[in-house]
Amino acid sequence: MDSDLEGAVLRLDGVGRRYAMGGPWVLRGVGFGIGAGTLVRIEGANGTGKSTLLRLLAGIDAPTEGRVAGRPRTAYVPERFPAALPFTAAGYLTHLGRVHGLAKGAAERGAREWLERFGAASHAGTPLSELSKGSSQKVAVAQALLAGPELLVLDEAWTGLDAAARGELDRAVAERVADGGAVVFVDHDPLRLPGTVDVTYAVVGSAVNVRTPDGTSRDATASEGPSVVIEAQGPPGAAQPSVPGVVTAHSSQGALRLTVAATHSDVALRALLTARPPWHVVSVSVPGAAPGSVPAPASAEPSAAHPAAPTTSEVRDR
Numbered sequence: 590m591d592s593d594l595e596g597a598v599l600r601l602d603g604v605g606r607r608y609a610m611g612g613p614w615v616l617r618g619v620g621f622g623i624g625a626g627t628l629v630r631i632e633g634a635n636g637t638g639k640s641t642l643l644r645l646l647a648g649i650d651a652p653t654e655g656r657v658a659g660r661p662r663t664a665y666v667p668e669r670f671p672a673a674l675p676f677t678a679a680g681y682l683t684h685l686g687r688v689h690g691l692a693k694g695a696a697e698r699g700a701r702e703w704l705e706r707f708g709a710a711s712h713a714g715t716p717l718s719e720l721s722k723g724s725s726q727k728v729a730v731a732q733a734l735l736a737g738p739e740l741l742v743l744d745e746a747w748t749g750l751d752a753a754a755r756g757e758l759d760r761a762v763a764e765r766v767a768d769g770g771a772v773v774f775v776d777h778d779p780l781r782l783p784g785t786v787d788v789t790y791a792v793v794g795s796a797v798n799v800r801t802p803d804g805t806s807r808d809a810t811a812s813e814g815p816s817v818v819i820e821a822q823g824p825p826g827a828a829q830p831s832v833p834g835v836v837t838a839h840s841s842q843g844a845l846r847l848t849v850a851a852t853h854s855d856v857a858l859r860a861l862l863t864a865r866p867p868w869h870v871v872s873v874s875v876p877g878a879a880p881g882s883v884p885a886p887a888s889a890e891p892s893a894a895h896p897a898a899p900t901t902s903e904v905r906d907r
């Protein structure tokens with residue numbers, strides 16, 4: 590096993606992803622591991638990068654920077670299933686079972702069993718292109734489950750399933766985890782799989798934070814070290830820029846209060862000040878320290894709050 594994995598089946602290290610050179614970073618500085626036998630929820634507002642993160646975890650996309658260590662046997666249910674493939678439902682599942690390394694007989698048996706479990710046995714001989722959306726989603730889920738993956742990645746996999754099939758997927762996830770597999774999922778229902786999730790990560794800005802039980806979040810990559818609080822005001826209607834190293838983020842009516850790891854304060858300030866249009870940095874402070882010593886950021890090229898500043902400040906930019 591890769592020594593960098595530190596016991597995880599897969600680990601992201603300094604991972605960043607953007608879709609165009611010079612374009613905005615969807616994810617930046619992301620680092621966390623996925624443990625065997627754990628159920629992991631990923632959450633975040635629309636368009637923040639949840640699917641991007643899942644594709645990186647599933648290995649069907651590669652980071653622009655950083656690395657993904659480890660590649661367990663992985664199966665993935667995408668947000669949109671490519672239903673136009675030239676197979677019947679059973680033919681497709683058998684084919685996928687073979688791709689995942691099952692012998693022909695085992696793949697055929699698995700295909701039958703999973704279609705049965707999801708109440709879609711009568712569609713075994715139906716071409717994928719003729720399946721209803723719900724039946725097509727059952728096939729999408731079955732293809733991921735049939736080879737017993739070590740890492741199962743589910744992007745809104747419950748969407749489109751009927752109640753019985755949703756319950757069956759809940760059971761299949763519990764079986765995978767009990768069997769030592771890791772399952773990572775995104776779902777719009779905050780009550781999906783209640784009480785069984787081991788860890789929740791929230792995509793906030795371009796960072797991925799650990800969501801703690803009290804509902805706050807802290808940077809999954811940041812150490813427990815010192816932090817800096819940045820208050821900024823956005824131009825009317827501006828989207829929150831991607832800011833690395835965010836531990837917690839609160840925004841209201843264009844006002845943003847970020848706690849960032851002190852190690853990331855320079856880069857966080859730069860991200861705000863060089864956003865297009867730029868954000869107005871209202872104050873920078875070190876929690877728990879006396880006012881007075883954090884240097885003010887310049888408006889374009891910030892020297893930034895000194896991460897290790899022994900005292901604090903409320904500093905206005907100019």
Ligand SMILES: Nc1ncnc2c1ncn2[C@@H]1O[C@H](COP(=O)(O)OP(=O)(O)OP(=O)(O)O)[C@@H](O)[C@H]1O
Pocket residue numbers: 608615633634635636637638639640641642
């Ligand atoms: N293949 C791609 N090419 C270019 N931009 C992309 C691509 N995939 C995603 N994006 C952009 O990356 C950002 C994050 O998208 P992503 O789908 O990962 O977010 P999400 O949190 O899963 O969204 P949703 O909640 O709507 O499913 C969006 O701005 C999106 O437009």
